[in-house]
Amino acid sequence: MIDVVSLPPLATVQDLGRVGHWRQGLGRAGAMDPLAHRAANWLLGNHENAATLEIPLTPARFVIAQDTVFSMAGAACGARLDGVALPRCWAGPAKAGQELTLGVMDGGARVYLGLPGGIDVPMVLGSRSTQLREGFGGFEGRVLMPGDRLRAAAPSPIMPEISCALPGPRPEGSDDIVLRVLPSSETNEFSAQSRDAFFSDAYKVTPASNRQGYRLDGPVLERDATGELRSHGIAPGIVQVPGGGQPIIQLADSATMGGYPKIACVIEPDLWRVGQARPGDTLRFELIDTATARAAEREEAVTLNALRSSLAHLGHLQKVWS
Amino acid sequence: MFSEADMARLIEVMRQTATTHLTVEGAGEYLSLGLRPAGSASARAISSAPVKMIKSSALGVFIHCGGDDGLQKVEPGARISARQVLGYVSLDGARNPVRASEAGVLKSSTPEEGQIVGYGDVLFEMECDA
Structure with a gap:
């Protein structure tokens, strides 16, 4: 059990999302950075879909209410347990009364806190994710607040500490986050100049960004075609261009329908990079084809499997050694 | 922890055997002693803090x-x-x-x-x- 002492708003309990309710107008929700969410679970030997606490703002302070193991993964955030610095991806034991503090986030936008078996919140419509707009799921359908207590869904195992590496959102040596995108249904309706700009120039993440979508600022995108579009289905990753010509990337809490023209769609294996982007960060869009997107999906599956296997293997060895 | 008497004895042995450097390990600690080269009679502890x-x-x-x-x-x-x-x-x-x-x-x-x-x-x- 962990008590929240101080925590800025917007921290929510998430899993990998509530799929299968699109036709009822209910979006997916789920972790903005599924990679870090999975790592926070695998560090503890949890199922990858166990609920974690997604923390987008710091500083924060927690008190361990009962001896437990816990994990953290995602952006570096100056995490300290009773003043001792913790690696950015870490799991290990903590004693009742110890204080966990999170400081300034660096190189990312979100950190995930995991507990044994996941955070114990009810399963609603097949998921433990918080559906913020609709006000259900997660921790009482709301953001976490000081005074809240996070309970583990399983007894705390006896385990030594363990850590792992996670990639950063940017390619080595790049100042920009590069997102691979597929063309969308209205891509060719944009002017050639706009398409060139979108697929070559950098776009800055604006402060008007949240779990629903990121509004970007960069070269204005103009559509050659005229007239309004009918509303159509949208999903996380879709890049819409409203009237002002500045793109919006739909993210985990995206609506299920929208009427803005779509210039591209960020592939699923790159969505975690957006989840770690902060206002002021710059994004670039790299146009790929479906074969490359499928290859990226396979590559991601291999990488995730390797991380899960290595953590499970080391966890097993640690048990043998102890 | 090495006592002053322990260190004095070790330094004496180093002088007698013309040993210029000695490292002693024990019970999770270690002591490193240095003696100036030939002709010098003085020895100094490089560090007496437990290593x-x-x-x-x-x-x-x-x-x-x-x-x-x-x-x-x-x-x-x-x-x-x-x-x-x-x-x-x-x-x-x-x-x-x-x-x-x-x-x-x-x-x-x-x-x-x-x-x-x-x-x-x-x-x-x-x-x-x-």
Whole structure:
């Protein structure tokens, strides 16, 4: 059990999302950075879909209410347990009364806190994710607040500490986050100049960004075609261009329908990079084809499997050694 | 902890045998003594602070802290706090953190980044606070 002492708003309990309710107008929700969410679970030997606490703002302070193991993964955030610095991806034991503090986030936008078996919140419509707009799921359908207590869904195992590496959102040596995108249904309706700009120039993440979508600022995108579009289905990753010509990337809490023209769609294996982007960060869009997107999906599956296997293997060895 | 009498006896033996450098290890501590070269009768303790060796708890690839882990890099001479993470022994990406058991000053870091280390290999030496 962990008590929240101080925590800025917007921290929510998430899993990998509530799929299968699109036709009822209910979006997916789920972790903005599924990679870090999975790592926070695998560090503890949890199922990858166990609920974690997604923390987008710091500083924060927690008190361990009962001896437990816990994990953290995602952006570096100056995490300290009773003043001792913790690696950015870490799991290990903590004693009742110890204080966990999170400081300034660096190189990312979100950190995930995991507990044994996941955070114990009810399963609603097949998921433990918080559906913020609709006000259900997660921790009482709301953001976490000081005074809240996070309970583990399983007894705390006896385990030594363990850590792992996670990639950063940017390619080595790049100042920009590069997102691979597929063309969308209205891509060719944009002017050639706009398409060139979108697929070559950098776009800055604006402060008007949240779990629903990121509004970007960069070269204005103009559509050659005229007239309004009918509303159509949208999903996380879709890049819409409203009237002002500045793109919006739909993210985990995206609506299920929208009427803005779509210039591209960020592939699923790159969505975690957006989840770690902060206002002021710059994004670039790299146009790929479906074969490359499928290859990226396979590559991601291999990488995730390797991380899960290595953590499970080391966890097993640690048990043998102890 | 080595007493003054212990050190005096060791220095005397060094003088008698013309030993210029002596390292004594025991009970998790170690003492390093130096004697000036031939002709000099004086010996000095290079350091009388207890020196602790931090060893690898596993076979794997050594990784310094301060790379991708959000922690500060630790160089020899740096002040270390008790339980501070100094590095990792990595197995296929999963990492065993290596921590200082007590506070002190980091004296040396033995392995290179990416070097394979075995169980019991010395990874760090630190002078512990008295």
